[in-house]
Amino acid sequence: xxxxxxxxxxxxxxxxxxxxxxxxxxxxxxxxxxxxxxxxxxxxxxxxxxxxxxxxxxxxxxxxxxxxxxxxxxxxxxxxxxxxxxxxxxxxxxxxxxxxxxxxxxxxxxxxxxxxxxxxxxxxxxxxxxxxxxxxxxxxxxxxxxxxxxxxxxxxxxxxxxxxxxxxxxxxxxxxxxxxxxxxxxxxxxxxxxxxxxxxxxxxxxxxxxxxxxxxxxxxxxxxxxxxxxxxxxxxxxxxxxxxxxxxxxxxxxxxxxxxxxxxxxxxxxxxxxxxxxxxxxxxxxxxxxxxxxxxxxxxxxxxxxxxxxxxxxxxxxxxxxxxxxxxxxxxxxxxxxxxxxxxxxxxxxxxxxxxxxxxxxxxxxxxxxxxxxxxxxxxxxxxxxxxxxxxxxxxxxxxxxxxx
Ligand SMILES: NC(=O)c1ccc[n+]([C@@H]2O[C@H](COP(=O)([O-])OP(=O)(O)OC[C@H]3O[C@@H](n4cnc5c(N)ncnc54)[C@H](O)[C@@H]3O)[C@@H](O)[C@H]2O)c1
Ligand SMILES: [Zn+2]
Numbered sequence: 001x002x003x004x005x006x007x008x009x010x011x012x013x014x015x016x017x018x019x020x021x022x023x024x025x026x027x028x029x030x031x032x033x034x035x036x037x038x039x040x041x042x043x044x045x046x047x048x049x050x051x052x053x054x055x056x057x058x059x060x061x062x063x064x065x066x067x068x069x070x071x072x073x074x075x076x077x078x079x080x081x082x083x084x085x086x087x088x089x090x091x092x093x094x095x096x097x098x099x100x101x102x103x104x105x106x107x108x109x110x111x112x113x114x115x116x117x118x119x120x121x122x123x124x125x126x127x128x129x130x131x132x133x134x135x136x137x138x139x140x141x142x143x144x145x146x147x148x149x150x151x152x153x154x155x156x157x158x159x160x161x162x163x164x165x166x167x168x169x170x171x172x173x174x175x176x177x178x179x180x181x182x183x184x185x186x187x188x189x190x191x192x193x194x195x196x197x198x199x200x201x202x203x204x205x206x207x208x209x210x211x212x213x214x215x216x217x218x219x220x221x222x223x224x225x226x227x228x229x230x231x232x233x234x235x236x237x238x239x240x241x242x243x244x245x246x247x248x249x250x251x252x253x254x255x256x257x258x259x260x261x262x263x264x265x266x267x268x269x270x271x272x273x274x275x276x277x278x279x280x281x282x283x284x285x286x287x288x289x290x291x292x293x294x295x296x297x298x299x300x301x302x303x304x305x306x307x308x309x310x311x312x313x314x315x316x317x318x319x320x321x322x323x324x325x326x327x328x329x330x331x332x333x334x335x336x337x338x339x340x341x342x343x344x345x346x347x348x349x350x351x352x353x354x355x356x357x358x359x360x361x362x363x364x365x366x367x368x369x370x371x372x373x374x375x376x377x378x379x380x381x382x383x384x385x386x387x388x389x390x391x392x393x394x395x396x397x398x399x400x401x402x403x404x405x
Contacts (some may be wrong), residue, residue, distance in 0.1 A: 004209045004252045005164040007144055007171045012241060016174035020049035028055045028086035029079055031099035033063045037090050037136060040180045046090055058082050066151045066275060067098035069113050076105035088132045093140030096133045100148035100166045103131055119376050122163035132170040136177040138239040139189025139279055141247020143171035151267050158263040160376045173244050175237035183229050187335035188279030190225040193243035195258050195282035200250035202293060202302045203380040210253035215309050217246035222310050226334045258282050258289045260375035264368050269356045274346045283337045287325045288396045291403035292383065294321045299382035340400035361398050365391055
């Protein structure tokens with residue numbers, strides 16, 4: 001038996017935010033990040049629409065990018081005191097993911113972070129509150145997914161929480177929120193969405209329900225991402241839907257080792273001055289992982305289907321895979337994303353020598369590779385890498401080498 005789960009309601013299109021006016025309940029807590037939603041007036045709108053619906057509203061502000069376990073515990077304590085029956089999270093993946101984890105802790109005050117991380121082991125939620133997610137970036141699709149990514153800064157590791165229990169009840173996908181994104185954020189979140197769709201399509205958990213969503217999302221992202229980055233607002237709006245469709249797919253088909261590798265490298269070099277931003281990490285690793293996975297015949301055939309959907313040409317499957325890899329690398333160039341960790345500058349732009357020194361990378365490599373293998377996203381990847389292969393793959397991602405194993 002397989003399961004396919006999505007939010008009960010997805011409100012989409014311009015003005016979808018007004019759906020909040022129809023909410024029924026008593027008390028809502030609005031969880032938000034560092035200021036962009038406030039600055040552009042969306043937070044005020046959320047509060048006033050909920051008040052118009054007759055709810056009492058409290059705002060929990062200041063959730064940081066790549067949210068920490070500490071922030072999750074802090075927010076849950078505020079919820080425990082306030083006792084909301086609606087949790088409304090607005091912003092990028094970070095505040096929404098943090099709010100999902102706070103929700104678990106609010107419903108089960110005794111639960112530890114380690115227990116939350118048990119894949120598909122989250123206890124029944126909705127005893128106290130329902131959850132609405134309003135996305136302001138076009139990438140993570142956390143507004144429709146069963147995932148939340150929380151960083152343990154003591155270990156420098158990102159942990160994906162996964163369970164259909166944390167799939168929101170309501171998702172609001174209003175493109176107006178995405179229009180204020182700076183280009184760099186468009187690039188990173190857009191390549192995150194492309195990675196979601198491609199990994200979901202070749203995942204061993206793919207099915208007839210998830211495939212059409214993934215393929216359509218890939219076509220839309222191919223058509224609209226670079227234009228959106230260049231400032232075309234119609235394409236920007238379309239990307240907001242495309243990333244959501246990719247999310248519907250991967251929430252049910254799961255992901256693969258591009259995400260395992262991104263999760264384990266995001267914060268691990270933070271002591272050298274920067275994070276490797278999630279979407280940029282995916283964009284750099286995806287072409288390498290495609291080359292690695294394509295040694296599996298089933299995955300290779302599926303990459304061929306993707307290449308055909310993208311109308312990339314090629315006669316043989318090998319040619320199609322090569323054209324897909326070349327196309328994705330060209331997208332990285334067009335979006336000003338580096339092709340390798342070595343060239344990843346502190347500001348995330350390509351540079352000759354990036355912020356991760358070679359010797360530090362090599363010293364940490366065995367541990368990073370070990371952790372990537374253990375990541376929750378590895379299980380559904382078409383090939384299961386051993387320690388040696390994972391280290392080799394990471395070296396290809398550091399030095400931008402061809403993958404021939
Ligand atoms: N839950 C999932 O399924 C899932 C999937 C992929 C990634 N993630 C996680 O999500 C996080 C990344 O989320 P993200 O990429 O959405 O970014 P983010 O939420 O971390 O936001 C990045 C920055 O963009 C700003 N911002 C957000 N929306 C804006 C807008 N409309 N206009 C201007 N500025 C805006 C924020 O204030 C913040 O400074 C990572 O922790 C990643 O691991 C989760
Ligand atoms: Zn992602």
